[in-house]
Structures are given as structure tokens and as C-alpha cells.
Amino acid sequence: MRLLLILCALTTSILAQPEDKPWPGQLRNRTSLPKIIASKADSAPFTYESLSFRFISDKKLDLNKVREFAKTAESVPAVVSRIPLPLLHMPVTADGKKPAIYIFSDPESYARAGGSPQSAGYYSGRQKAVYLRASAFTEVKVGRTVRYNLLVHELTHLCNDGILGYVPPWFSEGNAEYISAAFIPKGSYQFTSITDRIMLHAKRQLQKQKHIRAPELEKFLQLSSKDWRELTSTMEPNEIYHLYCLSLMLVHHFYHRDPDGRTIAKQYIEACQNRKKSSAPYPSLLTSKEAKALEKSLLAYWKPKGITINFE
Numbered sequence: 001m002r003l004l005l006i007l008c009a010l011t012t013s014i015l016a017q018p019e020d021k022p023w024p025g026q027l028r029n030r031t032s033l034p035k036i037i038a039s040k041a042d043s044a045p046f047t048y049e050s051l052s053f054r055f056i057s058d059k060k061l062d063l064n065k066v067r068e069f070a071k072t073a074e075s076v077p078a079v080v081s082r083i084p085l086p087l088l089h090m091p092v093t094a095d096g097k098k099p100a101i102y103i104f105s106d107p108e109s110y111a112r113a114g115g116s117p118q119s120a121g122y123y124s125g126r127q128k129a130v131y132l133r134a135s136a137f138t139e140v141k142v143g144r145t146v147r148y149n150l151l152v153h154e155l156t157h158l159c160n161d162g163i164l165g166y167v168p169p170w171f172s173e174g175n176a177e178y179i180s181a182a183f184i185p186k187g188s189y190q191f192t193s194i195t196d197r198i199m200l201h202a203k204r205q206l207q208k209q210k211h212i213r214a215p216e217l218e219k220f221l222q223l224s225s226k227d228w229r230e231l232t233s234t235m236e237p238n239e240i241y242h243l244y245c246l247s248l249m250l251v252h253h254f255y256h257r258d259p260d261g262r263t264i265a266k267q268y269i270e271a272c273q274n275r276k277k278s279s280a281p282y283p284s285l286l287t288s289k290e291a292k293a294l295e296k297s298l299l300a301y302w303k304p305k306g307i308t309i310n311f312e
Contacts, residue, residue: 213239
């Protein structure tokens with residue numbers, strides 16, 4: 001039976017969920033546009049505050065656009081809190097302010113903030129903030145759509161901030177892609193047909209490609225953040241998503257296909273957090289034999305749906 005839950009504004013009661021709460025089904029955001037408090041500044045930066053975030057822009061923004069933007073932003077911590085895993089760890093800023101989402105209309109300013117020329121947004125764990133290009137969000141050209149899926153992905157990283165330094169990149173990226181794939185415009189989420197949602201999401205990201213190239217799974221699971229950066233630096237931009245797609249498929253496997261997967265995921269997150277040093281090797285998730293078996297299982301599951309995985 002389809003579980004219908006209603007997303008409401010992020011409150012303490014939403015965050016304090018019991019550990020044995022069920023996996024979310026269909027989450028419909030029926031809230032009105034959130035209240036926004038705008039700064040009275042006459043020059044940049046212009047700041048707009050919602051319940052959970054600060055939106056900081058180098059240009060004055062239309063309040064209605066900020067409200068629409070904030071509705072999706074506020075939905076992310078709400079939906080992450082519904083996943084019955086220890087995922088919600090919002091960052092605590094040194095000055096005690098709400099986490100910031102910076103919006104740049106100037107490409108050079110975005111680049112100086114660390115944004116790649118090929119990207120439309122990213123999350124900085126060091127600064128505990130999301131950085132976005134206005135051209136993909138608040139200054140979208142006629143005929144183009146706002147990149148809300150990307151916003152959901154990056155804000156999922158922000159919501160997971162407390163575990164990002166402990167879990168491997170395949171899990172942090174796969175989980176962010178999972179929430180992004182479940183996203184439906186205006187801040188709703190669909191988990192009851194998540195396989196279909198993943199296929200739509202992956203095909204959109206892969207464009208016309210019907211296969212992904214992936215490292216050997218046993219090695220992929222042990223990639224550190226440094227390893228991930230070095231690996232992606234040698235890849236073409238259109239190939240980088242192959243790693244994200246595989247990460248998404250792995251998270252989907254543990255969340256939905258493996259009968260014990262959710263328990264395994266919970267124990268794995270906790271084991272990663274219990275490492276004495278963040279530089280220590282990640283705890284073993286699979287044996288070599290299990291990793292090879294999972295490679296075959298992933299290939300058999302996704303190939304009939306239109307995506308072939310080539311493990312190297």
C-alpha cells in the first residue's frame with residue numbers, strides 16, 4: 001500500500017523521528033511558499049533568510065523567485081529526515097548563523113569561489129555552504145528549466161555534512177543522487193517507483209549514452225575523496241557522471257534490493273564514523289567474492305532497463 005506523507009515546514013517535530021520509522025513512499029509538499037526575510041541592504045551582498053537557510057546573492061532578487069527557490073530548499077532537510085538512517089547532520093557554522101547558499105550572477109565570482117567552469121553548483125564542506133550560478137537558478141533563460149535536481153543534490157550534501165568526512169565518496173554522492181532522482185518539482189518526492197525515477201534521472205544525465213564505464217567494484221568502494229578527485233581529473237566531463245551513476249545504483253541496491261541492505265547501510269555509516277582518524281581505511285563493506293557477485297547482479301538488473309555497466 002502506497003504510503004502518503006505530507007511534507008511540511010522543517011520543525012523540531014519533523015527532525016525528531018523514531019529510529020524504526022518506515023521508509024518514505026510518496027512525499028507531497030503541500031505547503032505554501034515559505035516566509036522570506038530580506039535584508040535592507042542597498043548594495044551587494046543581498047541576503048534572504050528562510051526557516052533553515054540564508055540565500056546570499058550579488059544581485060537583488062525577485063522575492064517570488066526566492067520563495068519558489070526556498071520551497072525546494074526547505075524540502076531537502078525535511079525529506080532527508082524521513083530516511084530511517086543516520087543521515088541528517090546539518091552543519092553548525094562558527095558564527096551560529098544558518099547555512100548559506102551563495103548565488104553568483106558573475107561567472108568570474110563563481111570561479112573565484114571554487115566553482116568549476118563546467119559546473120552549475122557545488123557544496124563546500126570546508127565552508128559548509130552551497131555555491132550556485134544564477135544562470136541555472138535565478139536567471140534562467142526563457143525555454144530553460146531551473147536546475148532544481150542539482151540544488152537537491154548539493155543540499156543533500158549540506159544535510160549530510162556531519163558524516164561527509166567519514167563516509168566514502170561513492171556513498172555520499174550516491175545518496176545525494178538518490179534524493180535528487182526521487183525529487184519531483186515544487187519540493188515533492190517519489191520513492192514508491194524509485195527505479196523508474198532513477199532511470200529517468202540517469203538517462204537525462206548520461207544523455208545519449210547507454211552504458212557506463214566503472215572501476216572494479218572492490219576498488220571503487222575504497223576510493224577516498226582524494227582518490228575520487230584524482231580519478232575525475234583524468235576523465236572527460238561527460239564521463240564523470242559514470243561514477244555518480246554507479247554510486248546511485250549501489251545506494252539503490254542497499255536501500256531497495258538487498259533485503260538486509262538498509263541494516264547494512266546503517267551499520268556501515270556508523271562504522272565509518274567510528275574510525276579513529278578520517279584518513280584511516282574505510283571499513284570493509286563486501287568481500288572480494290561478494291563484490292564480484294554484486295557486479296554481476298548490478299549488470300543483470302540494469303541492462304534490461306537500458307544501461308549497461310562495463311566494469312574495468
